[in-house]
Amino acid sequence: MSDPLGVSIGQAAALYGLAPSTLRWWEAQRVLREPPRVNGRRAYSETELRRIGLAYLCCVVGAMPLEQASVVTAGGRNRQWQSAVKRQAELTEEKIRQLRSAHAYLLHLLQCPDDDIVGQCPDLDGELVAHTPRGLVAIPGLVAAAQSIPRRTAGRRPRDEMKPSREENTAPSRRCAVCAGPVAQAARGRRRKYCSRACQQQQYRQNAERPPV
Secondary structure (H helix, E strand, C coil): CCCCCCECHHHHHHHCCCCHHHHHHHHHCCCCCCCCEECCEECECHHHHHHHHHHHHHHHHCCCCHHHHHHHHHCCCCHHHHHHHHHHHHHHHHHHHHHHHHHHHHHHHHHCCCCCHHHHCCCHHHHHHHHCHHHHCCCCCHHHHHHCCCCCCCCCCCHHHCCCCCCCCCCCCEECCCCCCEECCCCCCCCCCCCCHHHHHHHHHHHHHCCCC
16 A cells, blocks of 8 residues: 655655665755655655656657656646757757667668778768768868868968967766766866766666676
């Protein structure tokens, strides 16, 4: 028989395969409301467990930034709510398009009968035009196309000889190891592998479930 007062934060987190710290983090970021407390401890009702599920769908499945997810989990389907969902749907659609394009090219590469792709593949030039910035230069021949690109202003040192700018000193961005979403990197410190605590916890769970080698 279920407890009418609700479940603990550990039980609520375990229901969705999360760590309790993830729920606390989502509360701090206003993705979740802090539930009522019973004897000083959080007690999650059916409604709050549904809200956690919606947060999981937004943050983990939908790879939605926490700021947008907080709008969705707050409740009413107002204009801001619609805008947040639509924006993430459009980003997801673009990722799907990119992945389909990558998948199509990889299948082509796998099926190419030529042993020397660089020297023999008759389709390589077309693939370069279709999938790389080379396609922005409407001049046949790679050497001619490269030579047509304007050089920098005379008297300035070539880019390779210039000192790195402040932006170049910033740690490069990368993709989340779980959801492949963008991961903001700080200029200093350790590089982040995950876009959110939720993805980090999901990776930890997957590692823990793997059988020992």
